[in-house]
Amino acid sequence: MELHLKIKSAINAFKKFSLSGKLGLILILLILLMAIFAPWLSPHPHQRSSGSALIPPDSEHILGTDDLGIDLWAQITNGARISLLVGFGTALLAAVGGGIMGIVAAYKGGLIDKILMRLIDIMMVMPDLPVMILLAAFFGPSLFNIILVLAIFSWIRPARIVRSQVLMLKEQSYIKSAESYGAKSWYLIRKHFLPEVSPLLAVSIIRLSSRAIVAEAGLSFLGLGDPTSRSWGLIIHHALNFQGIYYTSFWRWWLLYPWLALTILTVSLAFIGRDLERIVDPRLGN
Amino acid sequence: MFKKASSRLSLLVLICLLIMMTVACGVEEATEESVEEETVDVVRLEGGQDDGYPSPYAHHRRGPGSYKMNLIFDSMLERDEEGWVPWLAEDYEISEDGLEILFTIRDGVKWQDGEEMTAEDVKFSYEYSLEYPMVRTYVQKDDEIEVELKNDNQVLFIAPEPDAVLAHDLGRIPIIPKHIWKDVDDPENYLEEEAVVGTGPYQLDEYNLEHGTYRFEAFEDFWGPNQSVEAIEFIPVSDDIMAFEQGDIDLTRIGTDLLSRFEEQEGFEVVQNPAFWGYRLRFNMEDNPQLEVTELRQAINYALDLEDVVDRDARGAGVAGNAGIVPPDHVMYNPEVKEYDQDLDKAEELLIKLGYENTTEEGVRYNEAGEELSFDLFVRDDDVRLGEIVEEQLSDLGIGVNVISEERQSHDDRLRNYDYQLIIHGGGGWGGDPDYLRERFMSPAADERGDVEQQSLGYDNSELNQLLAEQRYEVDEERREEMIFEVQEILAEDIPQIPLYYPAEYTAYRADSYDDWMHMFDHHALEHPKLSYLERD
The missing domain is CATH 3.10.105.10 (Dipeptide-binding Protein; Domain 3)
Incomplete structure (x- = not known):
């Protein structure tokens, strides 16, 4: 019975999305499934060659192979894991971290608030790409470092949104009365603030993840990702490093498919993000 | 009746056209052949990167820098496809014990400012390069090789112990004019016009550090073989392959996958570089x-x-x-x-x-x-x-x-x-x-x-x-x-x-504009040897 209700509410939630939002949800679900079942989806390994180099798509290699003879479909399905991991990992880290900072700053106020706000100001004026390149080069290329570096530059937005929301909330009479009954900060955060700001954080997560996915691809493309991983950005990086690729036919699969995968993922996230924002904050749309 | 006439007419026109085309082609080929005998006005190569001022002291260390300097400055020996050949030195002899090397310097060689080049300049260049090492140095002070003027046109080098490669190392020192350099004591920063006066086949006409452009012009009183190119220009390009296709530059390096694109096209030649x-x-x-x-x-x-x-x-x-x-x-x-x-x-x-x-x-x-x-x-x-x-x-x-x-x-x-x-x-x-x-x-x-x-x-x-x-x-x-x-x-x-x-990459060049390129016996680039721009037998 409970399961039945849950499915029903999920369907209701789904119905709230616009057509493009629904499309986005379906595509994300497909990519998620692709990432989970990656090893079973492709008959070829994604780490080593399984044919000659640069074979155009055929029945054996449905998306062709790259310059080392590694199957591209295998790389794209496995690369989805990296993209999703980086995207949602960064977003979660940034949203949770930024959210906590925002709540603390708003609720505690005073000096802590001032320090945090100035820190946010500094982070906001810092040009993120050059610093990210510097940090990535300094920490050395690895997936975890990339997530960390991206998160360092992503927590500002959720922190600011959450702070302003909490500033408004803490003046509400029910919070005041809870306080007068002796509610501790942690209790208030857990019971009142988090549930109120979580929809906002959800929107942030979606926004941030699509940004992180593109940033990971960008850093990998600049050669700062884990060089032997098979992320989408890295496939594009290797393809574009190939001399005169546009004068050959190779770009038609080697460059096109990873680019397409990346585009589909970020566009879907953008659709979902837009709808979520509308659902969470009815003032924005109708 | 009319229809028949018109179809005959069009056939006639077609035949005429065909004949004209073949004739035109023939004419074109003929002129091309006659052009090959004469000099080419200008050869354009990929530039856009500063390789330094082409004096023996101010060029950048990598190949493109030193080979630009080589267009202006001659040395006693030069490298062709087979090996080392006499250049400013007419001849050289190594004594039996391998300790003495005697270079005989060519007569009638002129500096690009009109002065006469002598064996004294050779001795000076060697001694000056010990005092102030050039960008590319092959013989050092520690090697303790002595030099003396044997007579008007002979220079003798004496080594403390035999050395199999000494003659070549001495032979590749750029010879610089004594009358210009004798008072220079900061050669790296000596960037006057006089700093690029050599005896070589080309003189510097234009140099722009910011744009990385160079223009070299044939030196009229050059002692050696005739130049087959009047001017060599290095120009900035955004995409080398595209610039080459459009005819902006005459030579570029290409990968295997572009071979078929250029090999079959009329007017292009492709050669594989030796693997060094x-x-x-x-x-x-x-x-x-x-x-x-x-x-x-x-x-x-x-x-x-x-x-x-x-x-x-x-x-x-x-x-x-x-x-x-x-x-x-x-x-x-x-x-x-x-x-x-x-x-x-x-x-x-x-x-x-x-x-x-x-x-x-x-x-x-x-x-x-x-x-x-x-x-x-x-x-x-x-x-x-x-x-x-x-x-x-x-x-x-x-x-x-x-x-x-x-x-x-x-x-x-x-x-x-x-x-x-x-x-x-x-x-x-x-x-x-x-x-x-x-x-x-x-x-x-x-x-x-x-x-x-x-x-x-x-x-x-x-x-x-x-x-x-x-x-x-x-x-x-x-x-x-x-x-x-x-x-x-x-x-x-x-x-x-x-x-x-x-x-061993490939180099493609536009043979219809210039095709006298060659490789030195030990070097991979066609555009580097100065002999690539001179008439050879």
């Missing part, structure tokens, strides 16, 4: 007891399929590595050395003999002491793909390789500090005098660690050491070649490092 650059897999044999074992290194060589490496990393444009180090295009290449075609059975046999019988769950071999065959392989970020291929091939044998890529600076530091287990080292100079084998493989004296970047520390073969030391003083060419051949045989047996492959 190389990637090699180096072992740290000093800090790593496992890698000190010759059989392990041999097994690694047997596990590698170097033809496949060339195919995948260079799209076939290269020559698979030779265990004897010296590339096959080299004049002293020994084709008889031990070969290591991929042979996994043989490699496995060697490893089992060494005790690496069992494998872990990940497929990495280990011996009874529990030592795993698992290594870190460092590569430069541009060469990650090459590292991945090596990793893949070695994993088939049960050797685990962890590829770590670094940007160029850290990579070079690592090479210099000997801070690695395995490393892929890419570099040039494989076409030069085989004395480089001494720099790479002769074990240094106990207290001395000269050029660690090149040396193979931890590798020590006394027979090889002796050969490498002796060949340097062997003035008899044939005897020296025998020694170098023997050296290669020992190296192929010991495998102190594994040459992976020698890239």
